Amino acid sequence: MLIVTVMANEKKPGVFTGPLWTNNPVVVQVLGICSALAVTTQMKPALVMGISLTCVLAFANVIISVLRNTIPNRIRIIVQLVVVAALVIIVNQILKAYVYDVSKALSVYVGLIITNCILMGRLEAFALGNKPFPALLDGLGNGIGYALILFITATLRELFGSGTLFGYDVLARFVNEAGYDGYQNCGFFTMPAAALIIIGCIIWYQRAKNPDLQDK
Amino acid sequence: MHKTMNRNSNVYTVIYATVLTVLVAILLSAAALGLKDKQKANMDNEKKQQILQSVASKLGKTVTFENAADLWKELNMDDAMFCVNTKGEKVEGQTAFDIASKILFDKGKIKEDATLPVYVANIEGIPYRIVSLYGAGLWGPIWGYLSVDPEGKVAGVSFDHESETAGLGAKIKDDPAFAEAFIGKSLFTDGKFTSVSVTKAGKPANHGGEKVDAITGATKTSDYVGDMIWESLLGYVPFLQGATSPAGGCKKHEGCQKHEGCEKHEGCEKHEGCEKPCDMEGCQKEACTPEACGKPECKAQCGEKAECADKAECDACKKAE
């Protein structure tokens, strides 16, 4: 709430709220698709991935924004990569130490945050040209926008693919209580293809609601 | 803009890169060192879970990542593991738990000089010896643990894999029915190691002996599981059979089984110094241990076949009774 109030004072409403939906990094800017698809079979890894990326993005945005006037132009990309890679390594170490099962489920996709286009995209497009505070908001906004899409996709995939939510049996119980006999998992939702189609449908829905986003 | 000129000079770029590298290196080393113990604990815990999973059916409960450490302590596993070589002799000086199964193999065959880890889980008085398995799967390495009961039968298995096809080959890990099928299969036929093969339903076992049906649609991965068990156990066979002693060693005790706690086995004449009575652990149908020969518990386990390999020895031991 604090952030939102401060933001309103600064008259930059779009920086934080924009990326949440109307300028969402995944479905509108088309950035960071790789991990959005790969880690969404279960909700817990998806949530952890969303949080990890938000942290990395917010920190990287602030660091690059602080350094923006000192970075030598020629090694700009490398400096960005090094900062991001260092942050990702720290996140990876923390995940391995505290949520081991999730870090196994995420496997190499944590490392792939480094090349997640959201990061390079936001660093290049925003952090290099803005002060640290707006950069922080931009990082948080885009990170949460990304996490949101991950979360929606993972919810659908876990609910129908395994009949559970966060590992708790939901669908089978519901079906049983309704007087029918059990729920057969829809294996399709656990497969890679389902993620693509779900995100395709999210895009469809969003562009139907916001006609100005549609391709001509 | 005065800074911009400065920023593009070579010296500035090099210094900038150096400072950044040093800073990042310090930061990362600190993070890695600080979290190392916790990560190691997690990895150990996962290994403990896999090891204990192979006796889960005997424990009568599921082994999870969360309860693995407690179960491990409960069973006092830290004191119940040791190393053996491929001749079946105990090897001192290495911690079984720290041995990675991968390094024991060379091109899919167990190395002659390998030191193999053995874990013993004592559940309700019965010692289950857990051995480690490792081999090539269809798409990547597969590994696991197999527990053997005192009669040489499989008490349980746990498998894991790196990249078998989800929904097909991955069932070696995910489908409990596959692991359960191994329980109770004998690894030995008439005293000879015949392993447990994994072949298509209706097909005979590969090495004689017993078999488990392959997973439908994943025959290749299943084949590899069978191969892994065969190859990995080959190194353990002398140990599991109780091993005849090396040349010049125990001649009289031909049927004598090496058992836990017996230190003076090598060159042993009459097991002097051996404190524990032979606990029938390695009792084989064909070669019952002389100490226990004729005793009721021997017959109970070995049936009417409870005869010593060495008739004279057997008589001596009956007399002693």
Next chain:
Amino acid sequence: MEYLNLFIKSIFIDNMIFALFLGMCSYLAVSKTVKTSVGLGCAVTFVLLITLPINYLLDKYVLQPNALVEGVDLSYLSFIIFIANIAAIVQIVEMVVEKFFPALYGSLGIFLPLIAVNCAILGGSLFMQQKEFENVGFAITYALGDGIGWLFAIACIAAIREKLSYSNIPAPLKGLGITFIVTGLMAIAFMSFSGIQLG
């Protein structure tokens, strides 16, 4: 045989796009025409072929526990070493190609800077590290398979998109939406390869 096995698997079963979702950003952004898609696909294959073996050797002789100095485990640095290597190689390749093969630079050059941050390249290295290959031959095979798989995928979708531009698609689905769904359908088709078994 193992090489062939790995090669086939990395093209069809563990396809970079359809199974692992690596390099989706450029896959979606550059797949409007077949010509540029093939160009990018070749560039990706090329860079994979160079960086993967180098990263393999770095991993084996520097990063793994006890590889460089007894008792030192540098594996936590693998992300940063891999990406630094990739960025450096891409830079060098770009300079070399520009100087010695101007014709090739004309067709591939514009894609090279994009590639440093292509997930497929770093992803290839990370998956390779996870697979613990026995020797560098596997790493090269894997790189080739991954690259060809990626090229194959982007060429297919570009061809489909060229045709799609004449189709009557609901307005909200045009462009990105339909590309996702078509990719999903292609991924389903590719799933049928997962039963392939080579002796």
